[in-house]
Amino acid sequence: MKIAIGIKALNEATKIEAALRSALAAVEPYGGTVLLADSGSSDATVEIARRLPVVVVQLANRDERSCGAGAQLAFQHLDADYFCLIDGDMTLVPGFIEASLAYLDANPDVAGVGGQVIERNLEAEEFQIRAAAMAREAHRRAGPVDRLDGGGVYRMRAIREVGYFSDRNLHSFEEFDLAARLTSRGWTLVRIDVPAVEHRGHSGNGYRLLLYRLTSGQMGGAGEVLRASIGKPHFGLVVRRLGHVRKAVVIAGWWLSLVLALWRAPVVAAALVIVPVAWLGWRRGSLALGLYSFAMWNALAVGLIGGLFRRRVPPTRPLASVAFTRLPPAP
Known part of the structure; x- marks a missing residue:
């Protein structure tokens, strides 16, 4: 098989049909397969998928639920020459799979190809900040990159060489972890100047979303990646390239300074809060986004510490799953 597309989802009933249909259209010229990997949805995500010509599997143990899993x-x-993964709140842009396969066929030293991610929902503060950051981040520009955030098409041979696609222990940063493992083995990742996916993230209050990410473990992803790399060939790449580790160290130093200032100099303590919020507000273009960034940085530091000490299982251990048969089309 030339190409297989996997879509991971959890409670994406309002978006999953569009995601699956975009994937089906993308693989049709190659006779490829589309698979939904559901992490235990309680809505109609699985039922919707079962009425389409796709493979549907669900995580058997919901306690193992994570982005990496x-x-x-x-x-x-799935088994194919190339493997593409997207999220259930994304849709593939026509032409991306064709362009990425052509690039991979012409460049055998490249392990994966990504394209441009188009953010469609900018209601929550997190996605407003993310959309603005995309214009500045080096790994979002066309050319060789150190990660393929937002999905991509990967050479299956390269994935088998590094043992597994995604570390099942990770609650986020699974794409960064994969990239670090691949590049440490000499593989290259490339982003091409072609629209790849449209992303429609969660809407609603940004602070509620931030609290969910913290309590669900997603904020601990950076710490989990760091711990997983200890003693491995890609440890140095993780330390150098994962900016969240440096941010967490800065925040930890800020916490210590704040405690000392509260004890000795309350005026300095006030400045230690006001100055970073003001600076972030100036950088983000609004005080509201600056305050949110300040809260997010602190949540990242808390999450990283928790992720460093979270229990791990061997990432190569297969995940137990339940397969579903196809339902007849809805009347």
Whole structure:
């Protein structure tokens, strides 16, 4: 098989049909397969998928739920020359799969190809900040990159060489972890100047979303990646390239300074809060986004510490799953 597309999802009933249909259209010229890897949805996500010509599998143990587990669940059920993974709130842009396969066929030293991610929902503060950051981040520009955030098409041979696609222990940063493992083995990743996916993230209050990411473990992803790399060939790459680690160190130093200032100099303590919020507000273009960034940086530091000490299981251990048969089309 030339190409297989996996879509990982959790409670994406309002978006999953569009995601699946975009994937089906993309693989049709190649006779490829589309698979939904569901992490235990309680809505109609699975039922909707079962009425389409796709493979549907679901995580058997919901306690194993994580971003990394969802991605690995899709990978372990598919076999093709190339593998593409997207989220259930994304749709593939026509032409991206064709362009990425042509690039990979012409460049055998490249392990994966990504394209441009188009953010469609900018209601929440997090996605407003992310959309603005995309214009500045080096790994979002066309050319060789150190990660493929937002999904991509990967050479299956390269993935097998590094043992597994996604670390099932990771609650976020699974794409960064994969990139670090691949590049440490000499593989290259490239982003091409072609629209790849449209992303429609969660809407609603940004602080509620931030609290969810913290309590669900997603904020601990950077710490989990760091711990997983200890003693491995890609440890140095993780330390150098994962900016969240440096941010967490800065925030930890800020916490210590704040405690000392509260004890000795309350005026200095006030400045230690006001100055970073003001600076972030200036950088983000609004005080509201600056305050949100300040809260997010602190949440990242808390999450990183928790992720460093979270229990791990071998990332190569297969995930137990349940397969579903196809339902007849809805009347």
